[in-house]
Amino acid sequence: MADLFANQAPQDAPPAEPREDAPLADRLRPRALDEVIGQDHLTGEEGAIGRMVAAGRLSSMILWGPPGTGKTSIARLLADSVGMRFASISAVFSGVADLKKAFAEADKAADAGQRTLLFVDEIHRFNRAQQDGFLPFVERGTVTLVGATTENPSFALNAALLSRAQVLILHRLDPQALAHLLDRAEELEGPLPLTAEARDALVASADGDGRFLLNQAETLYAAQIDEPLDPAALGAFLQRRVAVYDKDREGHYNLISALHKAVRGSDPQAALYYLARMLTAGEEPRFLARRLIRMAVEDIGLADPHALTQCMAAKDAYEFLGSPEGELALVQACLYLASAPKSNAVYKAQKAAWKSAKVTGSLMPPQNILNAPTKLMKDIGYGKGYSYDHDADEGFSGDNYWPEEMEPQTYYAPVDRGFEREVKKRLDYWDRLRRERGEG
Structure with a gap:
């Protein structure tokens, strides 16, 4: 049995060299952890992953970060770094049968003295019962679980699973990291047909997603463009990446929180930015109108009684005009709130009075x-x-x-x-x- 596993390639093991016709992102996939770009806080010598690799032993972990930040690459390289068998499944395409098969193969490998790193992409898409199914195999060491998710693990994963895995946060790639990716692409494929300004614009359009950036670069190479494109020509040639924003998930709550706090902090410029982020990403304007009304009574109240009137008028104006014209009314209300005097005295009064009413019960006037x-x-x-x-x-x-x-x-x-x-x-x-x- 030991010889069988010694001569058999681990499930889903990455090939030593990608095919010549493989996508650019695959051909530029890092071959060692120190080649991973933009995640030095994890993969460096002092990082959590760097320390585990140096010790030669991994603990189960959840890699949480935006798309295109290297979660899959890190998982593959981790297995190779500590000599573990690599197996992977995707929660998008896999079910209970696939999990049972993966665990059975991991048990066989364990009998042969070979540890298995099980990489689960989009782990948040498994339901609670399926997530519970990992627990016994993780606890007895059949697999070292490495899950990847773009969703906040606090909301998307079972508490029991989180208690057995370390959550490691990957950062969106900054402009320097993205530019370094383009440098590597140009070393392999030659100069991109872009002016320096257009190259900067291409980096900005990626919104922190390295995979998207390399796919856009590959599109430019395939087009065989004769003259370098300037930013305007690049914009006409390539579609800008749609911002990451799920209206029922963490991106939604992060941005509405940022909008509310910018209004409360009397920063109309930042408030308008977050309002624009949400509207351009497709947020429902009526939701924003409701939140603006809430801000008017929670954070301004009687310091400026007209704030509520402004917000109600903005809501009515939007209902009358629709998008995009009616969104200007929401902008006006947002700027009014952010520039208004602030008071949460009404909000505090409500909380105190409600508490008192519950405590005193049915006292007669x-x-x-x-x-x-x-x-x-x-x-x-x-x-x-x-x-x-x-x-x-x-x-x-x-x-x-x-x-x-x-x-x-x-x-x-x-x-x-x-x-x-x-x-x-x-x-x-x-x-x-x-x-x-x-x-x-």
């Missing part, structure tokens, strides 16, 4: 403000002693409106900004009158 629609209710004291504020001096009676078993509370504390500065003056004035009349 004081009798003087109880409704008394019948003679019986009047006879037993409902409404007795109520002071009609419009008949009092300055339109203010100073009566107590709190349940007798409850001390008056302060939920709403306006800030000294925007319109709330005037509200604060008014509340302070009424508090002073209340104290004076109480003392009298």
Whole structure:
């Protein structure tokens, strides 16, 4: 059995050299971990992967990062670096039968003294029960699991699986790393038919995705262009990469969080950028209108009461005009919110009042403000002693409106900004009158 495995190529083992007609991205695939571009924080000597390779033993891990950042390449090179058998499956194309087969082959290899690195691409696409199926094989060491995902593991993977694997984060490739990839392509294929400015534009269009960049470069080589293209000609020749954005996944939540925090932080320029990111990526404008309305009441409130009016008007304008014209109304609302005075006093007041209401339960209001629609209710004291504020001096009676078993509370504390500065003056004035009349 040992001889059988010694002479048999590991499942899905990468060929020593790619075919001459293989895609450019495959021909430029790194042959060693130190050739992986842009992930030195993991593959370097001080990185988590570098340390594991130096020790000669891998732990199970989840490689989390954007597309085209080297997850598959790293997994293949890891197996080779520590002398493990490499097997791979894709959660997109594989089911329970494929998993059982992979585990059975790993068991055979283990009997022959050969450890297996099982690479699972798009691991987040397996359902919870399928993810649970990995656990016994990982626990007893049948396989060292290396999963790859573009989704946040906290949301996409079982807690039990995460507790048995180390999450390693791959960075999107920065312009320097992408330019280095193009350098390697040009060493192999010759100069790209681009001006220096167009080359920079090509790097920018990749949006951190090395595989996409190399595919675009391959398209340029195949076209056999005679004269170098400038940025405008390049833009006409190649389609710009669509930004990574899943409306029901982490990209969505990251960008709406960034938009909300930029508005709260009174940075209209950054707020407009994130609004543009979401709209150009295909976000539903009505979702953004709802979030802008939320920002108006949560982060501005009575510091500028017109903020809510602006957002409601923007929502109505969008409904009336549709896209793309109506999106300008959302831009106006976004800029209004970001440049408005900020206060979360209304938001804090709501939370405090809700908490108090739950704690105090069913306390009755004081009798003087109880409704008394019948003679019986009047006879037993409902409404007795109520002071009609419009008949009092300055339109203010100073009566107590709190349940007798409850001390008056302060939920709403306006800030000294925007319109709330005037509200604060008014509340302070009424508090002073209340104290004076109480003392009298």
